Amino acid sequence: MSAKHDHEAEPVVHEYDGIQECDNSLPNWWLATFAATIIFGGLYWFHYEAFHFGESPNEVYQTELDQRAAAEAEKIKKAGAITPEALVSLSKDKGTVATGQDIFKKNCVQCHREDAGGNVGPNLTDNAWLHGGSPDAIFKTVSQGVPAKGMQPWQPQLGVERTMAVVAYVLTLKNTNVPGGKAPQGTVE
Ligand code: HEC
Known part of the structure; x- marks a missing residue:
């Protein structure tokens, strides 16, 4: 060449x-x-x-997670078993949490405050719990109440499914520490 x-x-x-x-x-x-x-x-x-015509991979992923959580919540409601895992799964389902928030606004805010920072009742957004902060402990406190201290048993009034929903909502509040909340009461977890 x-x-x-x-x-x-x-x-x-x-x-x-x-x-x-x-x-x-x-x-x-x-x-x-x-x-x-x-x-x-x-x-x-x-x-x-x-223009956001298409969903980004992150958005697609988030949508899939949401759909899974919703499907899981449906299964849990059908099965009706109240386990810590079931309550945690419900706390990841947007629909259940929205229902729970609605129940909270109607029944709980007069004592626990609109943002759950505490009023007559304790702050539900800190990491200290009088009756335990595990999912099943919170379920027990809400469903059976603490009548001697002015917290009524809620399960007879709300039924199991709605009690589970409001507990799922309370689980999303843990450690969010809203500003101006009541001082922590009970044991830090
Ligand atoms: C009439 C007032 C009142 C209402 C309404 C009320 N609570 Fe309470 N709640 C209390 C009081 C007071 C305590 C603390 C009991 C104690 O000192 O042992 C408490 C405790 C709790 C606890 C336990 C907190 C801890 O530190 O262990 C949870 C969870 C809770 N309430 C959730 C709810 C939910 C959910 C609702 C609505 C469905 C609700 N409460 C409605 C007064 C109320």
Whole structure:
């Protein structure tokens, strides 16, 4: 193979030490691919970032988690078993937690405050518990109450499923430490 460049249409623009550099035009297939990546990048950006037509992988993942949690919650409600695992699963289901929050707003805020920071009743957003902060302990306190201290048993009034829902909501409050909450009472967990 000759080192000399002999193509007339692509003139040599630089030569050094017998090595020739030509000003060749880029192949069309290369230019087409390059243009395609720019167009793809632009469309991708408009689709996912600028106008949010498409869900990002994170959003798709979150939606899948939400759907799983909801399906799991359905199963738990059908099975009707009150276990710590069941209560924790319910606390991850948005629908159940929203129902629980609604129940809390209607029945619990006069003593535990709108944000659960505590009033007559203790702060439910700290890490200290008078009757235990595990899911089953909280379920027991809410369902059986502490009548001697003014907290009524809620299960007779709410039923099992709604008691579980409000407990699921209370579980989401643990350690959120709302500002201006009542000083911790009981044992730190
Ligand atoms: C009439 C006031 C009152 C209402 C209404 C009330 N509570 Fe209470 N709650 C209390 C009091 C007082 C205590 C503390 C009992 C004690 O000192 O042993 C308490 C304790 C608790 C505890 C245990 C906290 C701990 O530190 O162990 C939980 C959980 C709880 N309440 C949840 C609820 C939920 C959920 C509702 C609504 C369904 C509710 N409470 C409604 C007064 C109330």
